[in-house]
Amino acid sequence: MRIDVVTIFPAYLDPLREALLGRAVERGLLEIAVHDLRRWTHDVHQAVDDAPYGGGPGMVMRPQVWGEALDEVLPAGPQPARLVVPTPAGRPFTQTTARAWADEQRLVFACGRYEGIDERVLLDARARGIEVDEVSIGDYVLVGGEVAVLVMVEAVARLLPGVLGNPRSAAEDSFSDGLLEGPSYTRPETWRELAVPDVLRGGNHAAIARWRRDRALERTRDRRPDLLDALPPDALDAADRAV
Numbered sequence: 001m002r003i004d005v006v007t008i009f010p011a012y013l014d015p016l017r018e019a020l021l022g023r024a025v026e027r028g029l030l031e032i033a034v035h036d037l038r039r040w041t042h043d044v045h046q047a048v049d050d051a052p053y054g055g056g057p058g059m060v061m062r063p064q065v066w067g068e069a070l071d072e073v074l075p076a077g078p079q080p081a082r083l084v085v086p087t088p089a090g091r092p093f094t095q096t097t098a099r100a101w102a103d104e105q106r107l108v109f110a111c112g113r114y115e116g117i118d119e120r121v122l123l124d125a126r127a128r129g130i131e132v133d134e135v136s137i138g139d140y141v142l143v144g145g146e147v148a149v150l151v152m153v154e155a156v157a158r159l160l161p162g163v164l165g166n167p168r169s170a171a172e173d174s175f176s177d178g179l180l181e182g183p184s185y186t187r188p189e190t191w192r193e194l195a196v197p198d199v200l201r202g203g204n205h206a207a208i209a210r211w212r213r214d215r216a217l218e219r220t221r222d223r224r225p226d227l228l229d230a231l232p233p234d235a236l237d238a239a240d241r242a243v
């Protein structure tokens with residue numbers, strides 16, 4: 001997978017070169033290119049924004065600059081690519097989104113700032129046959145798209161083959177079965193007079209699986225009842241429903 005990010009703050013994306021993602025890039029499991037949007041300005045001030053038509057607070061990012069940038073970074077043509085535009089007005093970005101995008105050959109992220117990007121940039125991209133997803137990472141307002149891109153790139157990249165040391169981690173983490181994952185423990189057996197649950201030390205794998213499922217169901221019911229409501233009818237068996 002190749003990931004391109006266009007932004008006026010390239011340094012915001014430096015964390016993509018660190019740790020797990022940095023190692024995945026070094027190992028050739030994915031490519032990441034970050035582009036400074038000001039490269040496509042032609043004025044001495046390198047202006048990327050202007051006042052909104054119709055008035056209102058803040059500024060809007062100019063279509064000319066974004067148009068030239070995306071023409072170069074995401075040229076029209078047969079290559080399958082997806083343009084992702086983070087916005088507080090977007091569809092929710094979820095684990096399901098991350099899983100779907102993990103199958104893409106190319107992802108291009110457009111990081112807006114100010115009040116966002118002129119709508120015609122997205123219309124033009126769609127008119128050029130490019131899949132455009134406007135997505136939000138949560139119901140709160142950020143100052144720009146860069147932090148959202150860090151979140152989404154990490155969520156997608158960890159699903160790529162070979163990125164995580166143990167592929168079971170991605171298969172068994174929260175949301176993989178529609179539930180939140182339960183509590184985890186490691187050594188020592190007792191810490192500050194708090195003991196690891198006996199079942200986890202007992203070696204009975206069926207009992208451990210049942211205990212973990214029960215804790216996941218309890219936690220999901222307590223913190224995210226909406227996820228339980230969204231489960232398919234046959235997702236919970238009699239033992240689950242008894243929790």
Ligand SMILES: N#Cc1c(-c2ccc3ccn(Cc4ccncc4)c3c2)n[nH]c1N
Nearest residue numbers: 086087112113136137138141142144145148
């Ligand atoms: N994903 C995502 C987001 C953003 C987000 C994303 C991109 C941009 C570009 C500019 N802004 C600032 C802004 C724009 C419009 N209205 C208010 C503020 C952004 C916010 N905020 N909250 C989220 N969950």
